[in-house]
Amino acid sequence: MSTSGQQQFRYTQTPSKVLHLRNLPWDCSDEELVELCKPFGKIVNTKCNVGANRNQAFVEFADLNQAINMVSYYASSSEPAQVRGKTVYIQYSNRNEIVNNKSPGDVPGNVLLVTIEGVEAGDVSIDVIHLVFSAFGFVQKIATFEKAAGFQALIQFSDVGTASAAREALDGRSIPKYLLPEHVNHCHLRISYSAHTDLNIKFQSHRSRDYTNPYLPVNPTAMEGVLQPVVGPDGKKKEPESNVLFASLENMQYAVTVDVLNTVFSAFGTVQKIAIFEKNGQTQALIQYPDVTIAAAAKDALEGHCIYDGGYCKLHLSYSRHTDLNVQAYSDKSRDYTVPESSLLAMQQASAVHATPPVWHNPQSGPVQSSAGYATTGTVPGQAPPAWNPNLQGGGSTFPSAPTGYPGHSYAPPAPAYATAVHPPGLSQQTNHIATGSRPFSVSQPFQPSTMPPGGVPPPGHAPYHG
């Protein structure tokens, strides 16, 4: 039966201004396609790396005759069309236009939208961001903000080329550890293009900078905010202790409930409040103790450990900037154990744990692709940080790939391991965490305190912008 009257013989397509190209290099770029095709006419759209082998592509000419030109040229040419020495087979596409499935974030521009995964806002100072991205060219402006997707930054370069070079080199990589606070274990950058072309920075502050205008007024409130991180001489945030722990959970194969966290963290003292939230596909939590000492003990004992056997729900702990959480007393994502049951009803529903994000107009939330499941940056004690050479660009191994914590990332037991609970080391306080009936936690990783690598001297210059 002929379907829809559209006769599609395998080898005789009707002409189309869209050409289908085969046998391309798997990593063929749009630029290479354009190089090949532009002698025949104006290219209005491309789509490369198509198909299971990524070796097909589509090119759309402005005009049908241009496509016909190209096909007929190579039909009679003795020299086949080639890309990097590979013969490229060209035919008319059976469609008449390329559907542009480029998500907005893939449309190149001079402003990058950077999502920094696995950190609390403020863990990565704006100066560190500036330093990292300045390796690729002059950074004009930076604005940072916190949205549902997580901690994000808009970074404005003067031109698209510089921006795309930075994106190529840094997307999916991690900021060198020596530029990060000690407690940050993984910090992946997800980079897409913003639709912005010129950011409107009103003030120099801890959230935003305009490097083209050093005389821009300093926002008085923003700079002296209580939440402003303590920044060392190298622009690197020091980590003030706090009674509130910030937990970033990795490899979330199983749900971690408030009760589970309470069970785990109560081993070290009274847990006052808990809040669980999702950022950028990552589960994070804040756990509040009455004092810093308990928090420190819990942090030391639990850092890097997994709630479930098999490397699941691995905890990364740091001190939060918060000291007193404002959470709903009883919800599925939060708990306030300091509130007597009787007054629960009277509790107002105030769940704002985080400060209000600054006003930024529709920064595209980038492709929120969490690299869930990949163990990252196992702390390797004593390992000096690899030197970060800004001159290595273009997909080179500018950033060291993190040593993986779980070799092979084995897909081990599908069911949660009801493993034996492990007593937190060095604590006289005895555990009460098995009795609740919640899943106990176990330690499947050797305890490795992450030692601050003294190694790399931070790159010079780039003094923090203080007003």
Add this chain to the structure above:
DNA sequence: AGCACA
């Protein structure tokens, strides 16, 4: 080496 997927 034979048509993409928002």
